[in-house]
Amino acid sequence: MENAKVLVIGGSRNIGYYSAVRLLDLGATVTFLLRSPTVFDQDETIQSYVKRGRALLVQGDALVKDDVSRVWLKAGQGDNDRPVDLLLFTVGGVPHFSLTKGFLVSPPNLVTQSLLNVLETLPSAHTKIITISSTGLTRASHKALPLLLKPLYGHFLSEPHKDKCGAEEVIAHCAGWSWDARDSAGEEILGADWENRIIFPGRGQLKSIVVVRPALLTDGECRADAKRSGAYRVKEGDVECSWSVSRRDVAHFLVEGVVKHWQEWEGKCVSIAY
Secondary structure (H helix, E strand, C coil), X not given: CCCCEEEEECCCCHHHHHHHHHHHHCCCEEEEEECCHHHHCCCHHHHXXXXXXXXXXXXXCCCCHHHHHHHHHHHHCCHHHCCCCEEEECCCCCCEEECCCEEECCCCCHHHHHHHHHHHCCCCCCCEEEEECCCCCCHHHHHCCCHHHHHHHHHHCHXXXXXXXXXXXXXXXXXXXXXXXXXXXXXXHHCCCHHHHCCCCCCCCCCCEEEEEECXXXXXXXXXXXXXXXXXXXXXXXXXXXXXXXXXXXXXXXXHHHHCCHHHHCCEEEEEEC
């Protein structure tokens, strides 16, 4: 990743943040789109890279198309204005809890609409894209969940997962993957006539993409960094009996697995769990 240009959208915390730090450590230049760049004011790690010109903090909102278009340009500046090599899309809201509806995120279509803005403004077909989704979103994936987790996913996480399901539907359309219409998130998430928003990549034209579906996320340690044998399981499609996985281990897989071995994972939807 030496001298690679990386754009991270959703990198102020969690998987996006941990992945970005790994990429910076490998020599990449990382541009962050942040609603509040002050989030890193006390972060010595990020600030050290900012001072060296290796981390660029751009104020903006992924829900605002002009902001997304602008950050693409900034991330591609320098080195003969070569396009961004890698986009890491890990957008996710901070949920609040309702007894009747479970966890809710505002707006309810945050991930889907942000992704639509990203794809609608994508400047180069050569940019590799990694997006974070979740297990248990579709009917097929929900069936693979452990029995005790199904109520949690089916009720308490149903609203934020509907949003992520919308994002997966957008990707399936652009990548030319099969999609069960019964899993559609509907117009309330996708918006009316959403398919015609994206001129490029159109249906089936998006090839350089990997979707990663983690199991239930935790704030635990990175087992892979501790060199534990078989720290986590990874599989195209669904990992059976997938209970949980730490955000740090997901970040490890994104960089050490997907980025470093792109040809193995390109064009796939992959699940990760302990």
